[in-house]
Amino acid sequence: MVETPLFDRLTIIGPGLIGSSILRRARETGTLARHLIAADRSQDVLKRVQELGIADQTTTSLSDAAAQSDAVILCIPTRSILPVAEQILPFMPPGSILSDVASVRSNLGPTINAQLPQGVSYIPAHPMAGTEHSGPDAGFSTLFENRWTLLIPPENTPPHALKKVEEFWQRCGARTRQVDDQYHDQICAMVSHLPHLLAFTICDTADRLSTDIRGDVLEYAASGFRDFTRVAASDPVMWRDIFLSNKEILLKTLERFQNDAQAMADAIRNEDEEAITQRIERGRRIRQSLIENKQA
Amino acid sequence: MVETPLFDRLTIIGPGLIGSSILRRARETGTLARHLIAADRSQDVLKRVQELGIADQTTTSLSDAAAQSDAVILCIPTRSILPVAEQILPFMPPGSILSDVASVRSNLGPTINAQLPQGVSYIPAHPMAGTEHSGPDAGFSTLFENRWTLLIPPENTPPHALKKVEEFWQRCGARTRQVDDQYHDQICAMVSHLPHLLAFTICDTADRLSTDIRGDVLEYAASGFRDFTRVAASDPVMWRDIFLSNKEILLKTLERFQNDAQAMADAIRNEDEEAITQRIERGRRIRQSLIENKQA
Numbered sequence: 001m002v003e004t005p006l007f008d009r010l011t012i013i014g015p016g017l018i019g020s021s022i023l024r025r026a027r028e029t030g031t032l033a034r035h036l037i038a039a040d041r042s043q044d045v046l047k048r049v050q051e052l053g054i055a056d057q058t059t060t061s062l063s064d065a066a067a068q069s070d071a072v073i074l075c076i077p078t079r080s081i082l083p084v085a086e087q088i089l090p091f092m093p094p095g096s097i098l099s100d101v102a103s104v105r106s107n108l109g110p111t112i113n114a115q116l117p118q119g120v121s122y123i124p125a126h127p128m129a130g131t132e133h134s135g136p137d138a139g140f141s142t143l144f145e146n147r148w149t150l151l152i153p154p155e156n157t158p159p160h161a162l163k164k165v166e167e168f169w170q171r172c173g174a175r176t177r178q179v180d181d182q183y184h185d186q187i188c189a190m191v192s193h194l195p196h197l198l199a200f201t202i203c204d205t206a207d208r209l210s211t212d213i214r215g216d217v218l219e220y221a222a223s224g225f226r227d228f229t230r231v232a233a234s235d236p237v238m239w240r241d242i243f244l245s246n247k248e249i250l251l252k253t254l255e256r257f258q259n260d261a262q263a264m265a266d267a268i269r270n271e272d273e274e275a276i277t278q279r280i281e282r283g284r285r286i287r288q289s290l291i292e293n294k295q296a
Numbered sequence: 297m298v299e300t301p302l303f304d305r306l307t308i309i310g311p312g313l314i315g316s317s318i319l320r321r322a323r324e325t326g327t328l329a330r331h332l333i334a335a336d337r338s339q340d341v342l343k344r345v346q347e348l349g350i351a352d353q354t355t356t357s358l359s360d361a362a363a364q365s366d367a368v369i370l371c372i373p374t375r376s377i378l379p380v381a382e383q384i385l386p387f388m389p390p391g392s393i394l395s396d397v398a399s400v401r402s403n404l405g406p407t408i409n410a411q412l413p414q415g416v417s418y419i420p421a422h423p424m425a426g427t428e429h430s431g432p433d434a435g436f437s438t439l440f441e442n443r444w445t446l447l448i449p450p451e452n453t454p455p456h457a458l459k460k461v462e463e464f465w466q467r468c469g470a471r472t473r474q475v476d477d478q479y480h481d482q483i484c485a486m487v488s489h490l491p492h493l494l495a496f497t498i499c500d501t502a503d504r505l506s507t508d509i510r511g512d513v514l515e516y517a518a519s520g521f522r523d524f525t526r527v528a529a530s531d532p533v534m535w536r537d538i539f540l541s542n543k544e545i546l547l548k549t550l551e552r553f554q555n556d557a558q559a560m561a562d563a564i565r566n567e568d569e570e571a572i573t574q575r576i577e578r579g580r581r582i583r584q585s586l587i588e589n590k591q592a
Contacts, residue, residue: 128516148516187512190502191521198494201557203582204575205549206486208556216483220424220444225487227523229582236576243564243572253501254561258554260504261497265550268539276539279500280532286499286525 006168007033007097011069013062013084014040015049017130018101019075020139023054025172028141032171039065048136067091071168074100079241085112094119097161101126103188103238104245105152105181113154121161125169125176126150126184128191132233145173152184185246189253193246196239197254199231302464303329303393307361307368309380310336311345313426314397315371316435319350321468324437328467335361344432363387367464370396375537381408390415393457397422399484399534400541401448401477409450417457421465421472422446422480424487428529441469448480481542485549489542492535493550495527 010026010033012019019038026032038055039062040046046058059065066072066088074081081100092098094117102108102124112122129147131138149169153162166176179187206225221229243250260279267275306322306329308315315334322328334351335358336342342354355361362368362384370377377396388394390413398404398420408418425443427434445465449458462472475483498521517525539546556575563571 150516183512187516190505191517195498195521195524197560198498198557200576200578201560202491202494202553204560204578205553205556207578207582209486216479220446220483221487225491227527228491231523232576232582233580234576236573236580239576240569240572244567244569247564247567251561251565254557257498257501258557260501261494261550261554264493264497264500265547268543269547271540271543273536273540276536277532280496280528280530280535282496282500282503284529284532286503286528 003031003171005031005034006164006171007069007071009033009035009037009069009071011037011039011065011072012055013065013072013074013088014076015045015055015136015139016075016134017138018127018143019073020049020052020054020136021141021143022073022075022139022172023049024139024141025144027054029171032168033071037065037069045136052136054136054139062088063091066096067093069096071097071099074098074102076100077238077241078102078104078245081108082111086115089115089117089120092117092120096120097165098122099165100124102245103192103242105184106245107181109152109154109181113156121158122154123157123162123165124152125165126152126188127169127172127174128188129174132230134235134238142173144169147174149174149176150184150187151176151178152181153178185249186253189246189249193242193250194253194257196231196234197243197250198257199228200239202228203232299327299467301327301330302460302467303365303367305329305331305333305365305367307333307335307365308351309358309361309368309370309384310372311341311351311432311435312371312430313434314423314439315369316345316348316350316432317437317439318369318371318435318468319345320435320437321440323350325467328464329367333361333365341432348432350432350435358384359387362392363389365392367393367395370394370398372396373534373537374398374400374541377404378407382411385411385413385416388413388416392416393461394418395461396420398541399488399538401480402541403477405448405450405477409452417454418450419453419458419461420448421461422448422484423465423468423470425470428526430531430534438469440465443470445470445472446480446483447472447474448477449474481545482549485542485545489538489546490549490553492527492530493539493546494553495524496535498524499528 012023015023015038023036026036036055037057038049039059041060049055049058062084074084076084081102098120116122127144127147127149129143151166169176264279308319311319311334319332322332332351333353334345335355337356345351345354370380372380377398394416412418423440423445425439447462465472560575
């Protein structure tokens with residue numbers, strides 16, 4: 001059964017990893033939107049999008065694109081979302097939907113919600129998926145499959161618009177769930193932001209060892225360290241933005257972690273075998289649960 | 297050209313991940329040893345080894361196995377190595393070689409070296425390879441391919457014996473290099489022990505969140521967290537032993553890490569964009585170097 005496309009004209013602002021994955025998914029299924037517009041400040045990015053053939057139309061004019069769309073998704077760095085939203089909202093037609101895929105909610109929701117023109121809805125949705133790569137070449141149509149997408153609808157979101165966005169992400173293959181801003185930011189701090197911070201830090205620590213050890217560290221990187229370095233290859237600007245946007249919650253989560261690391265260090269210093277084993281065993285339990293939840 | 301097997305009778309004590317990988321490699325190439333003996337305290341483990349067909353002979357008598365071998369490799373938990381070495385050394389014939397694959401050198405080298413019977417050599421070698429799995433089923437013959445094996449020969453090691461062990465590991469597909477005890481333990485702390493400690497800790501931190509967040513953390517585990525949990529699935533006893541054996545160096549390395557994490561936290565708290573970006577960018581550089589060194 002061929003499904004009608006959810007949207008007539010969909011604009012992706014920022015066709016990077018996430019944005020170009022949405023475009024590819026839309027191309028592949030034909031059921032997300034009838035007409036695909038990629039908008040970006042960069043001519044080079046748009047040129048690449050054209051070469052890849054993943055949009056029907058490209059433009060550097062974000063407002064033009066917004067004015068002719070019934071859905072716009074901002075797939076840009078977290079700290080650019082508010083200024084860009086403020087730029088394009090005045091041009092968005094009644095009945096259209098604005099969305100974003102920001103990694104941190106902070107107070108984006110209420111702020112943007114307060115500026116919506118009549119008849120325009122705002123339903124952000126964060127797909128919990130990604131790789132360490134960036135740009136239009138990085139995306140793929142199955143990125144969101146079997147991954148969670150968290151919907152974070154602000155107050156007074158019209159139910160039909162919410163339903164549409166939820167259906168959109170389900171057609172991307174994602175499982176969907178609604179959460180509030182605070183909860184979203186706490187979950188993301190734990191499963192994404194803190195792990196990235198730790199990965200950046202351990203690479204930093206290794207990088208600043210004495211020259212001969214540093215070179216050898218790279219040589220002998222066993223799987224533990226290599227996992228960290230893969231994560232650490234992510235885009236610095238994006239992650240700087242995320243850390244700053246989720247500052248309070250991230251720092252609190254890091255503090256919990258630091259305390260737990262200190263407790264493990266104390267257990268080692270005191271040669272407390274039972275305490276050490278206990279802490280390690282907890283890690284296995286979480287892993288077991290993960291496998292059962294098929295996220296592993 | 298068919299190479300003569302390096303050893304006549306090789307005993308693997310502890311046919312787990314590493315031990316059973318050596319046995320499989322030996323079976324596959326036929327050039328490591330002519331006759332393979334698997335020794336272990338556990339009848340169940342030996343039964344499994346027999347079922348897998350990866351040894352010619354199995355025994356629970358470590359001394360018997362040692363007495364009839366020209367090479368013995370201890371592939372057992374780090375803290376068991378000294379007691380087992382002391383148990384079997386009196387039975388080892390002149391011209392035979394004792395080795396181990398301990399994850400931490402500590403002062404094992406000098407201690408065992410001082411107890412060698414006449415004509416017996418001791419050349420430990422640590423293959424920098426592994427997975428989070430354990431036991432005789434976990435091994436595979438290509439585990440060591442293109443990975444480094446560090447040889448840590450104590451003082452006065454006979455050159456011909458050292459050469460033989462080096463050739464052994466090269467026939468396992470490994471690249472080899474000689475280092476001293478202190479250097480070995482520092483490298484391993486950085487590339488393996490500390491990453492594992494951090495992985496155990498972050499899983500611990502997540503595990504002790506409030507019940508609803510905890511469950512969701514597992515649900516939404518994005519790739520950053522999942523990498524950690526994979527590492528954290530490792531054997532608790534093995535890692536407890538490693539942490540305790542490398543206690544001083546590990547704690548010092550952790551302290552460096554904690555200071556660096558604190559510096560990143562301060563940069564975030566102060567919203568120092570440049571400092572944050574710098575620290576993240578260092579991670580990318582290490583990653584780039586790793587790729588160039590083909591470890592990635």
